[in-house]
Amino acid sequence: MSEEKLNSGSLDTDNLTEEKIQLKKPDMYRIVLLNDDYTPRDFVVWIIMRIFYKTEDESNRIMIEAHTAGKSTIGVYTFDIAKTKVSQVEQLAEKYEHPLKCILEVESGGDQG
Ligand code: TYC
Numbered sequence: 001m002s003e004e005k006l007n008s009g010s011l012d013t014d015n016l017t018e019e020k021i022q023l024k025k026p027d028m029y030r031i032v033l034l035n036d037d038y039t040p041r042d043f044v045v046w047i048i049m050r051i052f053y054k055t056e057d058e059s060n061r062i063m064i065e066a067h068t069a070g071k072s073t074i075g076v077y078t079f080d081i082a083k084t085k086v087s088q089v090e091q092l093a094e095k096y097e098h099p100l101k102c103i104l105e106v107e108s109g110g111d112q113g
Contacts, residue, residue, distance in 0.1 A: 028107040029082040031074045033066045039098040041067070047100065048074060051088050076107045 031052075033044070041063055048059035052074050065072035077085065082104050093100040 025108075026078045027109055028076050029079055030076050030105040030107045031082055031085060032103050032105055033062060033072050033074050034101045034103065035066045035070050036099045036101065039093070039100040043096065043098055044100060047089055047092060051085050051092075074102065 033048075044063040044066070045056065045059045048054050048062055049056060052059075054062065054074075062072045062074055086102055086104060089100065089102050
């Protein structure tokens with residue numbers, strides 16, 4: 001909207017609403033890694049590095065947290081990216097015949113913070 005229109009007193013509120021909707025933050029999704037008794041630790045670390053671009057130290061930390069606490073957050077992403085990453089993990093886990101799983105949890109709705 002032009003400065004001129006903003007200052008003219010003839011503000012078009014329909015357009016204001018539209019702009020507000022366009023600026024809404026996207027819903028975000030947490031990818032949570034689940035522990036199991038069979039997947040080798042090295043494979044878990046390799047997956048985190050390869051799919052999520054984490055350092056080896058960070059990947060190791062996430063793996064150990066899942067191993068000891070049962071689950072660990074890998075990262076927070078928009079829906080499409082999160083779904084793609086989960087599916088990449090599923091494909092590699094299936095290919096190498098490991099039961100490794102990660103799930104999506106809602107981190108924030110669009111009308112929050
Ligand atoms: N618990 C597995 C083992 O002892 C290792 C592991 C860690 C598996 C984290 C999954 O998300 C996981 N081999």
